[in-house]
Amino acid sequence: KLSTEVVDTCVESLQYGSQLVDSRKLIFHILYTLMGVSVYGTRLDGDNEEIRQFEENNEAFRTLAPNGLPSDTAPWLAILYRGTEKKVASLLRDSRDIICRLFAKAEETYISGQSDNFTHAILAAREEAIREEKEDAEYLTRGNLILLVRNTFIGGTDTSAGILQWLFLRMAKEPKIQEKIQKEIEDNIGSNAPVYEDRAKLPYTVACLMETLRCHPISPLGLPHKTSVDTKVGDVRIPKNTGIMFNIYGVNHDPEIWDDPQQFRPERFLDPMTGKLSQDAKQVLTFSTGPRTCPGEKLAHVDMFYVLVRLMQRLSCSAPGEPLGRERG
Template sequence: ATDTSAGELQWLFLRLAKEPRIQEKIQKEINDRIGSNPPVYKDRAQLPFTVACLLETLRIRPIAPLGLPHNTSTDAKLGNLVIPKDTGILYNVYGANHDPKIWNDPEEFRPERFLDLATGKLRQDLGPLLTFGMGPRTCPGEKLAHVDMFYILVRLMQRLSCSAPGKPSDVNMDGGGSSLFLLPSKQNIVLTRRN
């Protein structure tokens, strides 16, 4: 789970360099709610925008866009299609996370989609976020990933700001890597210690 979590954080830090207003909003929320105190997991409730940014990153740039392969344990039927036992199955995580029937403006990075507009808290009626899989065999590292990414993001945002070395619009949000993993292309960002 550490490689995939690191990849998701790379995507998020590129986004923060590309869209400084998002970073400013995260840092303000952290400053106002927990200050410089080290975060604990229960602080997630006090930092809904920060958590929403993590969730939106997981939605818009899933590291494993086709999930991980599974095999059918028995013959199965899906509509008129017969799927024999031991058939390899991949599911389109990227497609589901970008389905306009589920997500309005799916190609837009909008953390607010995870927030209740009336209360500012995290929504409880979210669409299916399939980044960690589906069914009884979801990723065993999901909880660890949520804890690690939250802690790392908050701790870094308390101490550092990130920016593009040139214009923010020059940050490339297209993926690279292999056909199995959706990784950001290699590029530089500037980390500056906050006062």
């Protein structure tokens, strides 16, 4: 499996023994490589100029606007942060150009009727929509397809990286969580490369990911939206073109929905009788919901599972200054 190969390569690049590692860079590199193949059919290795530039742009963006821009929630604030706005706009243009080049490369390899990656799949969907004269065919322009693929790539990497970082921090703070995950993995799949079907064998591991998604939504207020028509929610009338923010953090921590919402408790997603993933567990809205849900959600869930399991098979983590657990192969 590609995920196993990528994680193993990154782990083996580290020196033997305990050392400080910037988990953000490690996790982002793994996810960029995986998502590059899934979305574009391109192996975004460390020597790849495009991925190197993309990583540099993202690092610069996080330095300039670690919590996003003030204008994301109040557009008029842009006039007070013109310097930052211009720098961010330049970074976004560079990243857009990289995305366009990756899309063009995937487009060149597309053969009608064959879908080897996500870009090929949406090109095939456009062909079908045009051939069958579907109503939505007019919206499947090349520009819109590039945006869709970009959102899938970025949505799948940024959220996954943030959630994995939070979970590693939690495991460093509470080693028993890490030990329980590693024991579950050892007892059920050993050192075998994880596959998607293993999710059913590793309910606690999956529950830890779900609880991290609940506790630490990467975009606490989601992304800004606006109403396309006049509408009504309860007794409140909302005019067309009204800005809308969705309090994802509030819903994920609502005591009327979740028991002890401030507590990290993966068991809330497990059936108390069987220990398996509960079919009645409440929905986590970190990726939003409905037609405007994050397009990278499914890929993110898959990649987070693969990466977490393989990393836990290969290494242990602890906070700086704390003793590491057992050495792993």
